[in-house]
Amino acid sequence: MGVERVRRLFGAQLSRRFGLLPPEPRGTVVPRPPATAGPADFTGPKRYVPAADQDFAALRSAAERYPQALADREGFGWMRRKPFDPTERHPHFFQGMYAILNAVQAMRLPPGALVMDVGSGPGWVTQILVGLGYRVVALDPSEVMNDLARRRLRGFEAMSGVATDAATFITSTLEEADLAEYLAQVDAVMFHEALHHVIDERAALGKVFALLRPGGCLSVSGEGSWTPGDGQLERGLDAEMARYGTLESPFTRPYLRYVLEAAGFEDIQFHLGVNGMFAEAQAHMELHQVAGTPAGAAHVLLARRPMNGDPRPAAADPGLTEAEIAVVTAAWDRGGLVVRVRLRNSGRTLWPSHVPPLRQGVTLALTRHATATDQPEAANRCPLPHPVPPGGETVLDWRFEAQTLEGGPCYLRLVAEQAFWFQGAMRVNV
Ligand SMILES: C[S@@+](CC[C@H](N)C(=O)[O-])C[C@H]1O[C@@H](n2cnc3c(N)ncnc32)[C@H](O)[C@@H]1O
Numbered sequence: 518m519g520v521e522r523v524r525r526l527f528g529a530q531l532s533r534r535f536g537l538l539p540p541e542p543r544g545t546v547v548p549r550p551p552a553t554a555g556p557a558d559f560t561g562p563k564r565y566v567p568a569a570d571q572d573f574a575a576l577r578s579a580a581e582r583y584p585q586a587l588a589d590r591e592g593f594g595w596m597r598r599k600p601f602d603p604t605e606r607h608p609h610f611f612q613g614m615y616a617i618l619n620a621v622q623a624m625r626l627p628p629g630a631l632v633m634d635v636g637s638g639p640g641w642v643t644q645i646l647v648g649l650g651y652r653v654v655a656l657d658p659s660e661v662m663n664d665l666a667r668r669r670l671r672g673f674e675a676m677s678g679v680a681t682d683a684a685t686f687i688t689s690t691l692e693e694a695d696l697a698e699y700l701a702q703v704d705a706v707m708f709h710e711a712l713h714h715v716i717d718e719r720a721a722l723g724k725v726f727a728l729l730r731p732g733g734c735l736s737v738s739g740e741g742s743w744t745p746g747d748g749q750l751e752r753g754l755d756a757e758m759a760r761y762g763t764l765e766s767p768f769t770r771p772y773l774r775y776v777l778e779a780a781g782f783e784d785i786q787f788h789l790g791v792n793g794m795f796a797e798a799q800a801h802m803e804l805h806q807v808a809g810t811p812a813g814a815a816h817v818l819l820a821r822r823p824m825n826g827d828p829r830p831a832a833a834d835p836g837l838t839e840a841e842i843a844v845v846t847a848a849w850d851r852g853g854l855v856v857r858v859r860l861r862n863s864g865r866t867l868w869p870s871h872v873p874p875l876r877q878g879v880t881l882a883l884t885r886h887a888t889a890t891d892q893p894e895a896a897n898r899c900p901l902p903h904p905v906p907p908g909g910e911t912v913l914d915w916r917f918e919a920q921t922l923e924g925g926p927c928y929l930r931l932v933a934e935q936a937f938w939f940q941g942a943m944r945v946n947v
Contacts, residue, residue, distance in 0.1 A: 566766035570717040579762030584661040596639040615792040616738040630704035636711025640666025697869030710739035726780040729822040737818040743767035782820040839864035842943035852920035870901040883917040887942040895919035
């Protein structure tokens with residue numbers, strides 16, 4: 518029952534606790550988010566495996582290897598067949614399908630919406646989304662999973678005639694993915710049986726927030742919750758983690774809510790999924806009596822990026838997007854401020870660079886005031902010449918066209934374009 522319950526609540530990917538794999542050399546190509554234990558101001562239990570980000574590289578590589586490891590034990594059958602569970606009463610089929618259908622229906626997406634399927638695995642959710650006419654970005658750290666998903670979509674196209682080039686596949690963890698082109702563009706981000714695998718939840722959910730357009734929706738389903746001391750659940754998690762090396766770390770409800778609020782989400786609602794046929798004689802029953810998962814036992818969740826107030830002040834989560842700005846030289850020249858500035862990414866997110874002609878990525882702005890959205894501002898913002906990972910530095914040479922600012926105080930401030938202003942500003946003393 519233990520392992521079965523774990524599989525029911527968390528899906529098939531379960532793995533051993535972190536720390537048992539040999540450490541990998543830190544990659545230089547894909548920067549690893551720095552190790553931090555999470556928000557200092559949250560007290561109480563957070564996740565079953567806290568601070569897993571300290572073992573990021575090993576956990577990522579276990580996620581990459583997982584499908585093959587699973588296939589070595591039981592073949593690719595379930596991954597290819599998912600969600601069609603032929604066992605008695607088809608529990609995985611109904612749980613999975615109801616969860617996705619409920620989420621898609623509840624989000625009320627516009628036709629052709631852009632949806633990100635995070636931890637897309639073998640692609641059955643992606644297939645449904647494409648079939649419903651959405652554009653989909655399917656993201657998974659495992660190339661083997663993405664291959665399975667591509668094959669699934671090719672088969673679907675051959676059978677249905679639905680063009681599947683509306684799906685784009687990205688092979689990466691969410692935390693490390695370069696998603697600059699999607700900033701503030703995405704209508705919905707869905708995690709099905711995936712959130713508890715995310716290694717750095719603050720970086721991941723902060724990124725989801727920045728990817729969503731104002732009013733865009735986050736959906737979490739197939740996600741069990743963790744209540745400390747639930748020995749049966751914990752033994753099941755440990756057993757599965759011991760088998761595959763990947764992270765199996767569900768959240769407590771208060772901590773998940775906390776991380777979402779810190780990222781800036783609003784309208785955070787936990788739901789009950791109610792499905793099936795009921796006799797008319799049962800019409801008096803209450804929702805909790807007929808819900809598929811008992812309230813509190815799972816996180817069935819919708820949350821939104823606020824509609825208003827953009828660009829959003831970054832005050833909600835200073836630890837995530839932090840910068841050190843040093844003015845090396847600055848001089849006024851005929852209505853322009855010519856500067857050399859050194860920037861250091863002291864936060865925990867990758868700063869994407871600007872992608873012309875779109876106004877995207879992180880840029881440097883020159884403003885009159887030090888606070889969030891005050892005007893006036895110089896006419897042109899300075900783009901980053903290249904993405905800057907956490908811990909990375911870059912030096913910018915730029916001329917701000919700033920006639921209206923000459924003679925008064927000026928501040929340098931960073932902007933995540935179409936998303937928010939960074940907290941903090943550097944006064945320019947000329
Ligand atoms: C249990 S599977 C669920 C797959 C799919 N959503 C489904 O319902 O079939 C979890 C998936 O999350 C992926 N994953 C693990 N860590 C991740 C991370 N940090 N970022 C994004 N995806 C991750 C795994 O590779 C795996 O394919």
